Amino acid sequence: MGAMPFSELFKGRRPAEGEDRGAASRPFATADKLAIVEHLEQAGTVAFWASDAGGRLEYLSPAITAELGDAAGRIVGQPVQKVFLPIEGDSEARSLGLKLGTRKSFTNIVVRLDAPGVDTVLRLSGRPSHDEAGVFVGFRGSATDITEDFRSEEEANRLAKFDSLTGLANRHRMAQRIDSTLHAFRNAERAAALMMMDLDRFKQVNDTLGHAAGDQLLQQVAERLRGALGGRGEIGRLGGDEFQILIPDVDDRGELGEIAKRIIEILSQPYSVDEGRCIIGCSVGIAIAPYDGVEREELTRAADLALYASKNGGRGQFRFYAADLEHEAQLRKRMEDDLAQAMDEGHFNLEYQPVVELATNRVVGLEAQFCWQDEERGRVPAETFLPIAEGSRLIIPIGEWGLRKACEDAVRWPDPIRLIMTVSPVQFEAIGFVELIEAVLKDSGIEPSRLELQLPESVLLGDAAKVERAMAGLFRLGVRLTLDRFGTGLSSLSYLRRAPLNTLKIGANFFEPILGSDLGDMEMVRAVIALADAMGMETAASGVHAMELMEELRRLGVDQVQGFVFSEPLSAEKVDSEIAQGEWCIAPSEAGSQRANRRTVFRRVGLIHEDYYYEVTLRNLSRTGAMIQGLEDVPTGTQFVLDFGGGQLAVCTVKRSMDDTQGLEFESELVDDGAGGLCTRHRVSPYELASAGVPLQALPGGSSRRALGVAPAGNFAQFKLSANAPAQTAGAQAA
Structure with missing residues (x-):
């Protein structure tokens, strides 16, 4: 036919x-x-x-x-x-x-x-x-x-929608995709997450290796992003080193946090380009529709603010959007001013956390840690203010003060105990850093071999010639050098062979539970130990808070351990007292994991019980529970709903009760918020709130209470308000 x-x-x-x-x-x-x-x-x-x-x-x-x-x-x-x-x-x-x-x-x-x-x-x-x-x-x-x-027409259309260098969607296509997705999902009451991402240290690659190398790097970044997402979302390059990722039907912040961590980890691995080898990183900001916005402009702005916060927090991090980010720039500027004033007025002090030799339980070192006691904020943890100090370069005078003060304290300690000081990349790269160390050693009289400088891997990302000169200068002074949190994928093994390092320190991120092991990635720990042995270095581990983990590290051959399983940071006076008693040994304790999980906070939150709403003070917070203050005579077994604001509700049960203080256990664990804090996996859906009469938009704290129709606290026979609790007023909202 x-x-x-x-x-x-x-x-x-x-x-x-x-x-x-x-x-x-x-x-x-x-x-x-x-x-x-x-x-x-x-x-x-x-x-x-x-x-x-x-x-x-x-x-x-x-x-x-x-x-x-x-x-x-x-x-x-x-x-x-x-x-x-x-x-x-x-x-x-x-x-x-x-x-x-x-x-x-x-x-x-x-x-x-x-x-x-x-x-x-x-x-x-x-x-x-x-x-x-x-x-x-x-x-x-x-x-x-x-x-x-x-x-030909198809290719022209593709070029109009896709980035010619990476093959990813371009800014125009991403805008169309976000608009259409949000419109369709709003009608179907579905969620979508938007990630804004840019590369850290990309400009340095362009400046040192050239634009051709930068283009190759961007192409490899695109491939890694595709692999990390596995087809789950649309990836776009907005231009330069800015990227955007749209992930439909995901509002679980635990899952999104894991995706962001995976992206950061994968993009931080070394790259090979024609001009040589380079290492970059990335920062990620995350916003979720409809919680953080229902229109593209709203959601993009929220993700941008979260990205800005993650970069200011020290880079290589992710952040979720939160309403308080709107004011973070002002708060950050105010904290910078307060840090400068605190330096002038002497509001900083140092505490020292023991580093213990696993074979003998003997204290062999003390790591200096900064503390800031602020009149308004109270005790401000180092992880909160040090990133701001680094961003404003206040870390240089603060670091010099800390180094001098710690050496003055350490000169009184017996010779076997070393002083360990963490050095930020900003300090390390500052002009005259090696000369400063030399001057402090001379002024304090401490033996150089008793000063151990702890360098984060990111210092290796600077100008190679400058890094090598500084490392060689420190080696000539005789101080010990430790590579902190080794194993994040930033270090070159060939560089490790040349660097005059004494110790590889394994960070606490290795000890986060993974599939098949509650103790973390023990295979990687074993590999680091083998590498250190081959190079004649010692190994140390930080963030060790549980007996079981400590015993496993002992079995694997880790030399030194630091963490709550042995001791929390101690004041200089307490250190002197312990040393005065003779050889200092510390027996490990099961209480370590409890201290590690507890995060001291002090803020108002809402508490819902049946038809009543109270404001109480949140004192401690962990993944699994919290301590609150503000209600008296609460029986154990009582169920509450804790309202953190912004639609974050956590169902909990009273496990301990004493006077006006209760210990709560959460029904579902909290997850990392990317900023060193915790948040709920899910939030009350704005669609549910809209059906209860609340406008469908990004919602301020306390809106969950209004939407759920919970009455303000009144006279309550079973619970009486403590005199120490925040004032209970009709219509009051959770802070």
């Missing part, structure tokens, strides 16, 4: 309406017309196709079938709808089946030919055909090969 000339399919047909029946009966005129048709077909100017009455392909011009090779014989006899497939996204092409089924004429429908190894696009036209008796015999039509034009 495939070899039959197209003209044969028209033999015996009835003249069309309006056609001169006499002319149709003249053999010469008819043959002449058909010859012209065959000439056009053979020349490839136009192709023809035909189907039988059952809708199966009966004929296709040789100009088309020649491209099909062996597949040509297999498509004849197949249903037309299986041979000519609609182009994805073309609504008109999808109507082909309807036209064929209802025997309606059609013109210029764009389809692709379905055959193995063939990439042919046709513009198809057809009309139903009948015999002399009026019986339907199939479709007859024409086809034009538009493959080249279609691919």
Whole structure:
């Protein structure tokens, strides 16, 4: 059938309406017309196709079938709808089946030919055909090969929507995707997460290795992002080193945090480009619709604010959007001013956490840790103010003060006990850092071998020549050097062979539970120990808070351990007291894990019980529970809902109760918020709040209470408010 000339399919047909029946009966005129048709077909100017009455392909011009090779014989006899497939996204092409089924004429429908190894696009036209008796015999039509034009147009459209360097969606396409997704998801009451991301230290690569290396790096970043997402979301490059990721149907902040951590970890691995080897990092900000916004502008701004906060928090971090980020810039500036004033007024002090030799439980070192006692804020933890000090370069005078003060304290300690000081990259890169260390050693009189400088891996990312000069200078002074939190993927093994390091320190991130091990990644710990042994270095581990973990590290051969399993940080006076008693040994304690999990906080939160709403003071917070103050005579076993604000509700049960203080256990564990704090996995859906009368928008703290219709606290027979509790007033909201 495939070899039959197209003209044969028209033999015996009835003249069309309006056609001169006499002319149709003249053999010469008819043959002449058909010859012209065959000439056009053979020349490839136009192709023809035909189907039988059952809708199966009966004929296709040789100009088309020649491209099909062996597949040509297999498509004849197949249903037309299986041979000519609609182009994805073309609504008109999808109507082909309807036209064929209802025997309606059609013109210029764009389809692709379905055959193995063939990439042919046709513009198809057809009309139903009948015999002399009026019986339907199939479709007859024409086809034009538009493959080249279609691919050119498709490529032009692709270039208009996708980044030419990385192949990721460009800014325009991402805007369209976010708009369409949020619109559709709002109607369906579904959630979507938006991640804003930019690369840390990318400019340094461009400046040192050149723009060609920067382009190669961006292409590798795109590939790693695709691998990290695994097809779960749309990834876009907005320009430069800015990226955007849209993840539909995810509002679990625990899951999103894990995705962000994975992205940060993967992008922090070393890259190889033609000009050499480079290492970068990234920071991520996360906003979730509809909680943080229901329009693209709202959600993008929220994610941008979260990204800005993550970069200011020290980079290499992720942050979720929170309402207080709106004021974080002002709060940050105020804290910078207060830090400068605290330096002038002497509001800083140092505490020392023991580092213990596992083989003997003997204290071999004390790590100095900064403390800031502020009149308004109270005790401010170092992880809160040090990133701000680094960003403002206040870390340079603060670090110098700490170094001098610690050396003055340590000179009184016995020789076996070393002083350990963490050095930030800002300090290390500052002009005259090595000279400062030399001056402090001379002024304090401490032996250089008793000073151990703890360097984060990120110091290795600076200018290689400057880093090597500084390391060589410190080595000549005789101080000990430790690479802190080794194993985050930033260090070059070849550099480790050359660097004058004494110790590799394993960070607490290795001890976070993973699949198959509650103790963390013990295989990586074993690898670090083997590497250190091969290079003649010692190993230390920080953040060790549980006996079981300590025993496993002892079994693996870690030399030194630091963490609550042995001791929390101690004041200088307490250190002197312990040293005065002779050789200092510390027995490990099970209480370590309890101290590690407890985070001291002091703020107001809401508490819902039955139909009443109270404001209480949150004193301690952990993943699994909290301590509150503000209600008296609360029986154990009582169930509450803790309202952290912003739709964050945690169901909890009273496990301990004493006077006006209660210990609560959460029904579901809290998750990392990316800023060193904790948050609930889920929030009350704004769609639920909207159905309760609250506007569908990003919601301030306390809105959960209004939406749930919970009454303010009144006279309550079972619970009486403590005199120490925050004042209870009608209509008061959780802070």
